[in-house]
Amino acid sequence: MSFFDKFKAGVSEAGNKAKSVVEINRLKLQNNGKQNEIDKLYQAMGKLLFETTLQNVPLERSEYAGHMERVLILQAEIDTNLQQIAELGDAKQCRNCGTTVDSDVRFCPNCGATFGPAAQFQE
Numbered sequence: 001m002s003f004f005d006k007f008k009a010g011v012s013e014a015g016n017k018a019k020s021v022v023e024i025n026r027l028k029l030q031n032n033g034k035q036n037e038i039d040k041l042y043q044a045m046g047k048l049l050f051e052t053t054l055q056n057v058p059l060e061r062s063e064y065a066g067h068m069e070r071v072l073i074l075q076a077e078i079d080t081n082l083q084q085i086a087e088l089g090d091a092k093q094c095r096n097c098g099t100t101v102d103s104d105v106r107f108c109p110n111c112g113a114t115f116g117p118a119a120q121f122q123e
């Protein structure tokens with residue numbers, strides 16, 4: 001391989017890496033949104049339980065079945081995204097702030113945490 005070919009290969013490898021970090025962060029952002037929605041549904045179910053208990057009326061399954069179904073769908077979607085994140089591979093997560101960074105980065109660009117030994121990372 002000529003120097004120029006090696007150079008081109010190196011550039012495209014770096015490009016792919018950057019692309020997967022962007023994609024991983026996009027999936028994580030999506031998962032944060034889904035997790036927020038789950039939390040709101042839990043909150044709504046808790047409120048239902050509180051109000052029915054306070055008024056001493058039974059809580060019917062039909063009142064929260066829709067919430068439960070939506071939570072299960074969201075959880076499955078989060079799992080799918082996590083799998084995709086794992087497949088995208090060569091990126092790691094900052095333990096301090098959760099930002100996904102390239103595996104060979106030494107400092108977190110978001111919070112400035114130092115990535116020393118590999119133990120600093122969540123795989």
Ligand SMILES: [Zn+2]
Nearest residue numbers: 094097108111
């Ligand atoms: Zn960080």
